[in-house]
Each structure stands twice: as C-alpha cells, then as structure tokens.
Amino acid sequence: MFVSISKKVIIYVFFIGLALFGGWGIYWYTHIPPILHQELSDVYPEGNAPAPTPTADYIHWAEFDVTESMMNKAFEYDLKTYGSDNHVSWIDLLAYSVAKKWGNVNKKTSSYIDEAITHIKSGAKIEDISSNLKYFALYKKIYSAVLSEYVGTYTNADGIEKYGIKAYSPIAKGYSYRHYDDFGNSRSYGYSRRHLGNDLLGSVGTPIIAVEGGTIEALGWNQYGGWRIGIRSHDKQRYYYYAHLRAKKPYAEGLNQGDTVTAGQLIGYLGQSGYSSKEGSNNIKTPHLHFGIQLIFDESQKDSTNQIWIDAYNIIEFLERNRAKVTNNS
Numbered sequence: 364m365f366v367s368i369s370k371k372v373i374i375y376v377f378f379i380g381l382a383l384f385g386g387w388g389i390y391w392y393t394h395i396p397p398i399l400h401q402e403l404s405d406v407y408p409e410g411n412a413p414a415p416t417p418t419a420d421y422i423h424w425a426e427f428d429v430t431e432s433m434m435n436k437a438f439e440y441d442l443k444t445y446g447s448d449n450h451v452s453w454i455d456l457l458a459y460s461v462a463k464k465w466g467n468v469n470k471k472t473s474s475y476i477d478e479a480i481t482h483i484k485s486g487a488k489i490e491d492i493s494s495n496l497k498y499f500a501l502y503k504k505i506y507s508a509v510l511s512e513y514v515g516t517y518t519n520a521d522g523i524e525k526y527g528i529k530a531y532s533p534i535a536k537g538y539s540y541r542h543y544d545d546f547g548n549s550r551s552y553g554y555s556r557r558h559l560g561n562d563l564l565g566s567v568g569t570p571i572i573a574v575e576g577g578t579i580e581a582l583g584w585n586q587y588g589g590w591r592i593g594i595r596s597h598d599k600q601r602y603y604y605y606a607h608l609r610a611k612k613p614y615a616e617g618l619n620q621g622d623t624v625t626a627g628q629l630i631g632y633l634g635q636s637g638y639s640s641k642e643g644s645n646n647i648k649t650p651h652l653h654f655g656i657q658l659i660f661d662e663s664q665k666d667s668t669n670q671i672w673i674d675a676y677n678i679i680e681f682l683e684r685n686r687a688k689v690t691n692n693s
C-alpha cells in the first residue's frame with residue numbers, strides 16, 4: 364500500500380513537472396530572440412548549446428529589422444518631447460518594443476511603442492517600464508550602435524542649433540533612384556555569397572553623399588566593389604561602404620584615405636565600376652550605388668569572417684526626408 368502511494372506520488376510529480384517545465388521549455392525555445400538563435404548556431408555548431416545568455420564581452424551577431432514606420436513613430440515622439448521632462452530617446456522606444464516581443468519584429472511590435480508612450484505620458488520613465496524586460500539592454504546596445512548618431516543636436520546652415528535628424532540619404536537631393544530590399548539575395552561574382560548591402564539604382568554621375576561623418580578608411584579599387592569608399596563613424600561602431608562608383612572621376616575632389624568627412628558631404632558619384640581585378644573596369648550591368656553598413660562591437664570583427672552587415676533598406680527609406688543638396692557638382 365505504502366509503496367504504491369509513493370509510486371503514484373512520483374508519477375504525479377513527474378507529470379506536474381513535465382506540464383510546468385516542458386510547457387515553459389517549449390515557450391522559451393519558440394520565443395528566444397532570433398539574434399540569439401543565430402548567435403548560438405555560430406558559437407555552438409554541434410547544437411549542444413547552454414542557456415542563451417548574451418555574451419558578456421561583446422555582441423557577436425545582430426540584425427536590424429526595425430521597420431520604417433516604427434522608426435518614424437519613435438522619432439516623432441523623441442522630437443516632440445525633446446527639451447521636456449518626459450523626453451524619451453527613439454532608441455529606447457524601439458528597444459522597448461522589440462524587447463517586449465522577444466526580438467521578433469512583426470505587425471504588433473509597433474503597438475508597443477504606443478504602449479511605452481502611454482506609460483511615459485502618465486509619468487513613468489523608460490527605465491521603470493523596461494526594468495523587467497530581459498532583452499531591453501541588448502536591443503538598446505544594438506540600436507544605439509546603428510542609430511546613435513542619426514538624431515541629436517546639430518548646427519544648421521544658418522548657424523542655429525537644432526535638434527533632429529543629423530544623418531543624410533546617400534543620394535543627393537533632386538536625383539531620382541529606385542531600390543528594393545535586396546539584402547541577403549545571392550550573388551555569384553567571384554564566389555557564391557549573400558548580398559550584404561542595398562543597391563540604389565540611378566544614373567551614372569548621381570552625387571553620392573556621406574550618410575554620417577567619419578574617417579575614410581578605404582578609398583580606391585577593389586575587384587568586387589570597383590571604385591569604392593569606406594567611411595568609419597567617429598565612434599568606430601559603423602563602417603559605411605559605398606561601391607561601384609563612376610569609372611571616370613569616382614570621388615569628390617581632394618578626398619584621400621585618412622581624411623575626415625562630415626555628414627551630408629559630397630563624396631563621389633554613382634557608376635557601374637567593379638567585378639574585375641583590372642582597375643577602372645566597368646562591369647556592373649545596371650548603374651547603381653551599393654550601400655552597406657557594417658556594425659563593429661569589437662575591433663576584431665572589422666575584417667573577420669564574422670562581420671556583421673545590416674539591412675539598410677529601412678534606414679535609407681527613413682533618411683529620405685533628409686537629402687543633401689549638392690551645389691558644386693562636377
């Protein structure tokens with residue numbers, strides 16, 4: 364009698380345990396942020412990964428799939444509250460909404476920006492409402508690495524200090540272009556690979572603008588990118604890659620490796636150079652700017668096989684409102 368009760372107890376405990384922890388395990392697995400899935404599959408290819416905690420040292424993998432409408436909504440509120448007691452950074456709003464959805468960006472994610480705004484309007488601080496969100500700090504770090512220099516104070520052409528968008532579209536004002544989200548598509552020149560940028564199709568000679576200020580780290584010929592220019596942000600976290608520039612006169616006058624450029628500055632001209640080891644070859648069929656953004660959380664990532672390039676399509680759409688006018692075009 365005694366033995367059979369204890370067997371029953373063991374069975375009950377087993378099933379209660381399974382119900383509680385099995386269910387939690389399935390929920391947990393299906394709700395791990397996708398970036399952590401990715402990170403784990405890189406670090407533990409055998410699949411015997413421990414609990415997915417973000418690495419303490421630096422972020423090994425990140426994606427940027429925040430939509431343009433999310434950026435617009437978060438930015439408008441940031442701008443509207445600037446200078447007031449309940450000013451909140453658009454980066455915090457974006458990080459809150461995505462952390463709420465455990466890293467998944469879908470149609471509902473944007474509604475969490477509204478939720479955060481409602482709390483803030485009633486006096487809460489972003490620190491309070493995000494304190495129990497496991498992934499808030501991680502997304503804040505990632506979105507800061509992408510967007511930290513896009514919005515802030517700047518001095519306009521009339522010498523007046525303003526608060527707003529400081530970054531520019533890579534295509535000068537008044538020049539037409541078209542693009543679609545072609546990030547990750549396959550490319551086969553040289554070797555089979557993923558397309559780690561966005562192609563902006565336009566006319567040869569269209570002035571290309573520095574999206575953000577920084578230091579020119581690369582300038583010259585590369586067999587894939589043709590005439591290209593690589594600009595590193597001042598905080599070192601972003602590397603902008605502008606490629607396939609015009610075969611003749613690819614760059615703005617006087618630019619050299621090591622020079623500093625400012626956001627909105629003319630840096631070169633759209634073209635179709637590249638896909639050859641022969642300098643100056645014009646082998647790209649359709650003239651376009653290849654635009655790439657690389658994130659660098661640790662210097663070892665810059666030229667490693669684990670580079671982090673993000674989808675810039677939505678960023679370019681967002682920056683459409685801030686296009687630089689080029690006056691000394693040649």
Ligand SMILES: [Zn+2]
Nearest residue numbers: 560561562653
């Ligand atoms: Zn491209």
